[in-house]
Amino acid sequence: MTLASDLARLWRARGFRRLTLSRLLSQAGDGMFQVGIATAFFFDPTQAASPSEIAIGFAVLLTPFTLVGPFVGPLIDRWQRQRILLVGNLVRVALAGTILAVLAFDGPLWSLYALALLTLSVNRFLLAAMSAGLANVVPRHELLAANAIMPTLGTIAAAAGAAIGGVVTFVVPTASDSSLALATLMSAMGAFAASSWAATLLGRRELGPTRPLAALRLGAQVRELGRELASGVIYLHRRVTPFQALAVMAAQRLLYGVMFVASILMSRYLLGDPAHPEDSLGEFSLVLAFAAAGFGLAAVVTPWLGPRVGRHRWIVACLVLGAGGQAMLAASSSRWALLAAAVVISLAVQGAKIAVDTIVQRDTADEFRGRAFTLYDMAYNVAFVASAAVAAAVLPATGYSAGVMAGVAVAYLVVAAVYARAPREPSPVA
Structure with a gap:
């Protein structure tokens, strides 16, 4: 296809x-x-x-x-x-x-x-x-x-x-x-x-929703929001597969965010001229263009390969692929390494995300699906903000550290190993 x-x-x-x-x-x-x-x-x-x-x-x-x-x-x-x-x-x-x-x-x-x-x-x-x-x-x-x-x-x-x-x-x-x-x-x-x-x-x-929750007065509705969101977390946790898929997405987003922050700084200090920020923006735009190519490849490859290997295995494969892309940056800080890593890691992140979206939609009852995707967005954004904080703590001013890049690659493999042992079928919830 x-x-x-x-x-x-x-x-x-x-x-x-x-x-x-x-x-x-x-x-x-x-x-x-x-x-x-x-x-x-x-x-x-x-x-x-x-x-x-x-x-x-x-x-x-x-x-x-x-x-x-x-x-x-x-x-x-x-x-x-x-x-x-x-x-x-x-x-x-x-x-x-x-x-x-x-x-x-x-x-x-x-x-x-x-x-x-x-x-x-x-x-x-x-x-x-x-x-x-x-x-x-x-x-x-x-x-x-x-x-x-x-x-x-x-x-x-x-x-x-x-x-x-x-x-x-x-x-x-x-x-x-x-x-x-x-x-x-x-x-x-x-x-x-x-x-x-x-x-x-x-x-x-x-x-x-096919069975919308009952309408409430504004005050009662506000009081119920926290309780309903908590019930969504409990439901996803009991359902198992969507909860674990969201956890993998957040972990991968955090690791991707560290590389994203590093690429901004590398474009400015290693590939561009620090005295001319407009040149570094051009370098970073090139990185984004290669990342966009990776996202596009994920949209082509995932619908074809994902069903053949299974969504669960595909997510694990994407995590391993992300580790490989990160290893390129651990080996070199040159332009070719950054651009190649941008394609490979973006393909891995987007490919896994597509499978995660499908798992959350497939394994979540319609009356909980809105809360599931709200939790998805919250985890997505919190992970990215956290990744920026982690990057600020571990990256040097130039954005490049071979040790940090290698550490991120290892983290990808750890997440892949943990998720490989996760259940593949949702648990029934009354």
Whole structure:
């Protein structure tokens, strides 16, 4: 099977087609938004000069998603997910419009921070709802292919949206930062509105939950959120396979994050000229391009090879592959080693992630699926912030240490050995 044939087959399913359209528009708008406001104006970890500054940048960028996370899952299991997509994108239109007004009237900087971070947090809410609803619009045997294709298309859409912001900057190089932000924000608002419209093409109950939790008054609902999220953790733990898959994903994300921080610093101090940060950004962009190739390869290879070897074995194989990629960096700090490692490790991380998504969707009951993917997002972001903190503690200023790279490679193998012994079938839960 190929990516094209998998997409052609899945595209015949009306629900998948319409959900994908909504996601593409939503993530394209998010790419425009991040270029226009969140990254360009407020925080850009790739421009930081030390491991500790990078750690702070990622903490600022990702902590809001983690704080919002606990309130998301129970709502995804309580509210119709199609309505979440519809209303959530309209909320983002309103937030982006408010940012436009604040920029136009030269409002306080703290309000721009708050509005931008809130908009990014709503995006995580929408992505979690889409992931939870995907299993309702494709057959179970097609979940692996769908999980490979939809995030890949979403990433492409986000990159396309970011490219539109870049084109605006290139075409109007003499414009002020505020004018460029206004232009890209207006484009993002159009994409958010279009995504909301695309959500109306889906049936109100088409994305689930099939048995939504009972509606409560606001006060009672807030009190129940913590209890429901805790029940989700208990359910996943008793179900075994989705809980362990989430643990593997978090561990792999943490290890990948250390390499990501190292690649930022290596691009700046070893491959580029420290006196010219703009050159180091070009080097890091090259690393990202090779990493994107690895993500693309994962989307092609995983649907073909994953079912043949089994999802469990495929995750173990990806962890071993990640160790091999990390070993390249332990052997050399040259450009070829960093670029080769970027491809191999990104392939390993994304390949395992696709299988983890499928396990969580397949082995989690629909009424718990929203909470499962909220916990997924929380673990994903906490692991990445933790990886930046670990990198700040163990990496030198240049970002390269052969000992640290070798240690990360060994850690990949340890995680692979532990997960190889994990159960492959979920435990029944009443």
